Structures are given as structure tokens and as C-alpha cells.
Amino acid sequence: xxxTCPTCSWPTPTPVSTHGTIRYLRCVCGKWLIEERGAVxxxxxxxxxxxxxxxGDEPSRLSTPGRS
Ligand SMILES: [Zn+2]
Numbered sequence: 011x012x013x014t015c016p017t018c019s020w021p022t023p024t025p026v027s028t029h030g031t032i033r034y035l036r037c038v039c040g041k042w043l044i045e046e047r048g049a050v051x052x053x054x055x056x057x058x059x060x061x062x063x064x065x066g067d068e069p070s071r072l073s074t075p076g077r078s
Contacts, residue, residue, distance in 0.1 A: 015037040015041060017037070017041050018037065020038050
């Protein structure tokens with residue numbers, strides 16, 4: 011059983027290590043997947059989900075002070 015990467019939907023991340031029922035897999039996109047019994051518990055690595063400041067996704071300046 012392999013987990014599908016939630017980031018890039020890669021179907022077969024590479025298993026790196028196993029600890030009991032927990033498996034650590036590395037995806038081609040650079041993400042680490044933590045899997046238990048075929049279910050992805052968490053991911054780590056190059057994640058944009060944990061980055062609150064995405065470039066280009068900042069709220070635009072709605073106010074234009076000083077215009078006269
Ligand atoms: Zn991936």
C-alpha cells in the first residue's frame with residue numbers, strides 16, 4: 011500500500027523508512043509523507059500550506075490615502 015501525495019497527486023511516493031505501522035515516504039515533488047496503515051497522517055517539506063505568506067497572494071491595497 012502506498013499513499014498518494016496530497017500535493018501533487020503522485021501515486022507512488024518512495025518509502026524511505028518504517029517505524030511499526032508508520033511509514034515515511036518521499037515524493038518526487040520533495041514532500042515527505044507520514045503514513046500509517048495506508049492513510050497519510052501528515053506531510054512535511056516543501057509545503058506552501060504552512061507558509062502564511064505566499065508571494066503574490068497579499069491583499070491588495072484598497073485604500074489610496076493622500077489622493078487629491
Ligand atoms: Zn508530491
